[in-house]
Amino acid sequence: MTDEELMLAICNGDESAFHTIVRTHHKPLSHYAFRILGSKKDTEDITQETFLRLWINADKWQPGKSKLSTWLHRIAHNLCIDYLRKKDNAETEELDDHAVAGAENNTKLEQSSELERLNKALGGLPDNQKNALVLCHYQGFSNKEAAAIMGVSVKAVESSIARAKRSLRKQLASSITDNNKNPKTRAEL
């Protein structure tokens, strides 16, 4: 069944169609949420909420306007933004998050220092830059699709990606060492 047929079935209350969509899309959505939020618990909550919104608002998806994966990422993006805003404003939640982050930092100790620096550099990016980079680099969306998900112009996405990469390049300069030794040949491109 196509996404369109599955969504039409969901509109008619078909739970098996909902299960099929969950199985297909939950991994990329959870990866996206984790890269933005950095917490396993929050990622699971946001991903679950995203699919609940899909069930409730299935009739609002317009296949002519966007792919289902783009629409789902837009829901997840909005939930992540809302969550991060609330988190900034709530002291108690902040304390809980520190506890979670602390637990995750323990696992990070096992990672190489290079990876630690990468995580730190990515974590330090402003939200819009991180979102644009995650959507285009990790989730494989085009700049146009990323713009639709983030609700901004394509130019704004390109500007965010450029700033993010320049910032990462600066912070990870020592890890990018062999840049002059093995340049890509035309055949490799």
Added chain:
Amino acid sequence: MTLEEFTKIIVCYGAQSDRWPAAVRDAAIDLTATSTEAQNLLAEYVQLEALLDQQQVPDFPNLESRILSQTLPARNHALIDRLINWLLPATSVRLLWRPVLAASLPLFFGIVVGNFFSFGVDVEAIETAEYWEDELYMLSLNDYSEAP
């Protein structure tokens, strides 16, 4: 293509040439064949992206079952909502006949009602009356006085 334009492409679209805009792809690839600076820049961004790819996300082994086992709210909307959703489906162009049918219904209704019900109005009587009124009006305009 200038090095500045090439840099913009690499930064905005990534180091993989299949993601570059088709209109400038060949020119960009040609530049990497001739310019050492472009080669160095490309190599640097290839390395940066390889480094980014090292970041892993953890597994979420219970997430799928957690989502599937959640209690979903009933999708039985109010009758008016279901009627609107049926008439104006957002999910398929193939169902365009539904709003067309809905828009045509008042027309069909008017034809049927107009055909079978007179609502107490005698059309023939109106036409006859109008005819006589016109006739009298025309007669009044005639000059019946005989000229001397």
